[in-house]
Amino acid sequence: QPMRSAYLTLMVDSVEEVERIYRLLSDGGEIFMKLEETFFAKRFAMLRDRFGTSWMLLYGSMGD
Numbered sequence: 001q002p003m004r005s006a007y008l009t010l011m012v013d014s015v016e017e018v019e020r021i022y023r024l025l026s027d028g029g030e031i032f033m034k035l036e037e038t039f040f041a042k043r044f045a046m047l048r049d050r051f052g053t054s055w056m057l058l059y060g061s062m063g064d
Contacts, residue, residue, distance in 0.1 A: 005047070007054040018043045018059040023056075052063045 012018045022035045028050035035045035035057065042060035049055065 007056045009056045011058045018057050
């Protein structure tokens with residue numbers, strides 16, 4: 001069984017980069033929260049890749 005209790009968090013420097021990584025990691029995986037703007041980040045997503053690793057992707061805090 002894949003590990004389900006921990007997420008790797010990846011913070012990136014551009015919207016283009018976070019969108020590229022999101023496409024790669026979500027291909028064949030499971031999306032829990034699609035990549036979108038939130039109250040705390042310009043882009044945020046939660047997903048599990050095809051290998052069972054859970055990810056949180058983050059670009060830019062709203063205070064930037």
